[in-house]
Amino acid sequence: MQHAPAPVSLPTIEFINTEASIQDFATAVTLLFEPAPPIVKHLYSKRPYPTYSALIDETAVLLNNPNQYLTLEEQLDVINAHPRIGAPKANLSALSLIEQGYSAEEAAKKVDETATPSQDDEVTQATLKRLNQEYEDKYGFKFVVFVNGRPRNVIIPVMEERIKNSTREQEMKTAMTDMVSIARDRLKKLNVA
Known part of the structure; x- marks a missing residue:
């Protein structure tokens, strides 16, 4: 018997501050930014x-x-804190699953890993795996995009375009910008101001 995951919620801002x-x-x-110690360290020092x-x-x-506050290594740690697009469902948080296009019900169940994927799902998974590797080989860090609930197969042309027509500097900037968009969206979904 599968149990529902514990509800995802943020503590009060007062608790965080004091x-x-x-x-x-x-x-x-x-919950907002994935496990990125450089972000935590910076934000903790700036409370309340x-x-x-x-x-x-x-x-x-x-x-x-980022160059004003973080070393290059810290910037890469922040970017690489995000899961890969199409990462195994068991390794994703409920919020990441929803963001990658799974329904809330599928996310709550973490999707039955023993279920047989459709042929389309297998093709999408294989394509994402290949593109993640191409992207990481070219730029040296993980692909980050504000998925915003779009199906994973819709992200494929986005990845292909960014691999073909971008630079490392542009990709680092895009990753960091999208991380903030992801956090704002997560905050909205958690119904917290």
């Missing part, structure tokens, strides 16, 4: 925040000016 240990803070920030939206605004300042 009582949260660095670990508590990291757990909350990870009037709202979670303000916390994301501070992250936007950080990620829009």
Whole structure:
């Protein structure tokens, strides 16, 4: 028998500002940005925040000016914190599953991994795996995009275009911009201001 996952929620902003240990803070920030220690360290040092939206605004300042605040290695750590598009469902958070086009019900169940995928799903998975590898070979970090619930097969031409017609610098900037968009969307889905 499968149990429903624990509800995903953020602690109050008051708790984050006054009582949260660095670990508590990291757990909350990870719901919005995936596990990215450089973001956590920066945001923790800038407390207090009037709202979670303000916390994301501070992250936007950080990620829009990464060379001012982060080493190149830290920038890569932040980008590589995101799961690969098409990563095995068992390795994705419920929010990531929904963002990659799975229904809320499928995400809540983590999708039955023993189910036989359709031929289209297999082709999409294989294509995404190949494109992830091409992208990482070219740029040296994971592909990040604000999927916004689009099916995974719709992301394929986006990946192909970015592999063909972009630069490493543009891709780093796009990844960081999209991470902020993802966090804003997650915050909205969590019904927190």
